[in-house]
Amino acid sequence: MKFVDEAKILVVAGDGGNGCVSFRREKYIPKGGPDGGDGGDGGDVYLQADENLNTLIDYRFEKSFRAERGQNGQSRECTGKRGQDITVKSTCRNACTRFRDQRSTL
Numbered sequence: 001m002k003f004v005d006e007a008k009i010l011v012v013a014g015d016g017g018n019g020c021v022s023f024r025r026e027k028y029i030p031k032g033g034p035d036g037g038d039g040g041d042g043g044d045v046y047l048q049a050d051e052n053l054n055t056l057i058d059y060r061f062e063k064s065f066r067a068e069r070g071q072n073g074q075s076r077e078c079t080g081k082r083g084q085d086i087t088v089k090s091t092c093r094n095a096c097t098r099f100r101d102q103r104s105t106l
Contacts, residue, residue, distance in 0.1 A: 004055050004057045004059075004060055005055070005056065006056070007056040007059035007060065007063075008063070009059050009064065009065065009088075010063060010064040010065070011045050011064075011065050011088065012045070012064070012065070012066045012067065013042055013043065013044055013045050014041075014042025014043035014044075014066070014068050014069045014070060014083035014084075015069045015070065015083075016039050016040065016041055016042050016069075016070045017039030017040045017069065017070035017071045017072040017073065017080035017081075018039045018072045018073065018080075019036055019037065019038050019039050019072075020036035020037050020072060020073035020074050020075055020078075021034075021036050022034070022036035022037075022074075022075035022076075023035065023036075035075055035076055035077050036073055036074075036075060036077070037073030037074050037075070037076070037077045037078040037079045037080065038073050039070055039071070039072050039073045039079075039080045040070030040072075040073075040079060040080030040081045040082045040083065041070050041082045041083065042067060042068070042069055042070045042082075042083045043067030043068040043070075043082070043083030043084045043085045043086065044067060044085045044086075045065060045067050045085070045086055045088060046085065046086070046087045046088070047087075047088050048087050048088070048089050048090070049089075049090060049091070049092045049094075050089040050090065050091070051092055053089060053090065053091045053092075054091060055091070056090065056091060056094075065086055065088050066086075067083055067084065067085060067086050068083035068086075069083050070083045071083075
């Protein structure tokens with residue numbers, strides 16, 4: 001098995017969902033006012049050290065990790081659902097560097 005001790009990967013947190021533009025509608029209330037909900041938060045990305053890993057060979061083939069986007073808001077002040085978080089596993093005793101262009105190295 002080939003030993004890989006350095007990998008460049010792209011890690012992106014999820015974007016938030018869009019808010020909803022909606023107005024309240026009732027029979028005897030003209031111009032009821034806004035009732036649109038906020039968009040859900042995007043998912044987070046976590047870096048987790050795993051004692052069972054001893055090489056970064058998995059990141060040679062899969063180089064980008066993106067958390068899920070938040071869902072859009074709905075009428076009646078319903079907030080969108082939060083995006084799913086993801087966990088990126090790496091070896092213990094590694095260095096994680098953040099580049100200026102928002103890319104990370106494990």
